[in-house]
Amino acid sequence: MTDKLLDTDNDDTIRMSVSEARALGEAALTQIGYTPPEAATIATHLVDAATWGYAFAGLPRILVIAERPELRQPRTPVSVVQETPVSALLDGGNNVGYLSLNRAVEVVIEKVRQSGIALVGLRNSWFAGRNAFYLERIAREGFATLYFGSSSPTVVPPGAVRKALGTNPLAIALPGKVHPFIFDMGTASVMSGELLMKAFMGEAFHEVVGIDKHGAPTRVASELLEGGVLPFGGHKGYGLSLAIQALGLMAGARMRNGDVSDFGYLFVAFNPELLMPAEQFTSELEELLARIRHLPRQAGAGEIRIPSERGFREREIRRRQGILVNKRVVERLQQLTH
Template sequence: MTTLPLRDARLLVEAALTRAGHTAEESAVIADHLVDCETRGLGFGGLARALSVVERKRAAAAPPRSIRTVAETPVSATVDGGDHVGYLVGAHALELATAKARAHGMAVVGARNTWYTGMFSYYLERAARAGFFGMIAGSGPAMVAPFGGTEARFGTNPIAFGFPADPSPVIWDIGTSAVMYGEAVLKDRLGERLVPGQAYDAAGAPTLDPAQALEGAFAVWGGHKGSGLALVVQLLGMMSGAAADPPGLSDCGFFVLLLDPERLTDARAYARRVTELAAAVRATRPVEGGGAVRVPFDRSAACRERTLRRGTIEVPGAVVAALRREAGHS
């Protein structure tokens, strides 16, 4: 592992992205998201993802088009991402939704023609801190087998919910696959193996090889219940106009719903009740030999706080070396 000061990590990511063709402003938006993932201990969505962004951008048949709104009402919008990376499209969609929810109390925005939208908790933390309840769902190319099958039919299909609370929001952010795409890609880069039960090869046989899994299918999370949730998330993402099974890494769907609690109840009182319930959950008597009970997002928030105090992150040396090559530093 290589130790990087946070500022150096951000500058390295920005340099690699800018050299790959992103503007300085775009690179800063993407880097902020990726470095935040690293500070929260989510390395597969952090600096390693910058390499995947560069590779996907380099492989594109044509440069991306402008991000544009193709349909709109006072409380809704549909965005065509123009094949831009999802960190940019998601930020644009959230900005649209936030403005509409602030003006009208609620908003729903869908985006299509994008890829790699990142950690939905990143967006929802911002929405919740602005006082909104939020839900985000995302569809994508077939990578995950439904329960009982071994052929890919769903995307990894993350879904997340965020609620305003103090001192930090309550956010539940999950993928509906047994292993996330970014995890498999990073393990393949590093020559590591998957966990048994996470994936199948192209012939349908269980595999621990991430390269074979990327050519085959990931298992679904949560058995038949997770499989049903994965289907629902795919359908929500498709509401933006995204394809059911787009070719390659393209045309992912992004669905964001924001609601101002003030339209239903006293917003400050609601946030206080959320805070109280979260505190009660944390105070639950743990099982014998178990640790303290946590609320979703507690681990991420605590990890980030420790990382920010330390001021450094640990990144696989192979990832750092590859980023330095992409940035023209070696």
């Protein structure tokens, strides 16, 4: 029995197997300056994002990376700025986050194994990619994680006419019996990758999500890049975004280019056994999630969804079915490889 196709083929897309997509990504990334091992690491992340259903966070990101000014600046290996048994501040060496955050995750896991808890910041890096990718690695080691990521200005505070905050994600990951529980959200009204993809395609959002460079409301992606997007949820989303931008300062965000609104990544991770036996926690978590899933549903409602469950389920299906990649993106990537 074969799975029903998750994604419908159309004239604007090409269906690629995971291995085909990864090979194209690696070839393009090596042409813009990455070593084969680096290209493999980045492409693995991008293709995994696509299998979760986030097409804009997949291979199209290579086209954005290729245009970033950081790519033309010197890079150095990720290094330790300061360190204690339970903490570390890392310098990302101007490496893209797809590389530097993998090293940060390794440090987090090492410290939680040794001390039960870890506080790890990463500065001098850019473009994190899909945050849940990193947190899944930590959670599968049996550890819980809170993650905060500040970034360069994209978001306009309510009442302002100029962007000042990043899209500033917040993520929480907890170990589970089969898959981790992962909640990963941005604090902007739209995700930066989706904004960049729509701008590349010359598209607009269905509703107003920000302002143009003159401060006028707009839903046109290219205009939003010049103006800015709004935070989600009004003043609550704004407050959360600002708090995360401030936490980014602890990770050394200002050290990259002197701006207090810039990239900074902060992990707070710990072993649940500091509080209770790991088996007890995962059992109680599963009981909680099962209770939520089986609540009586409103008329016409489908399943009651749990964060990350759809992604884990669909990832396995897309690994078999392949992923859809926009034809224009494929053509641009192929041009890079010739």
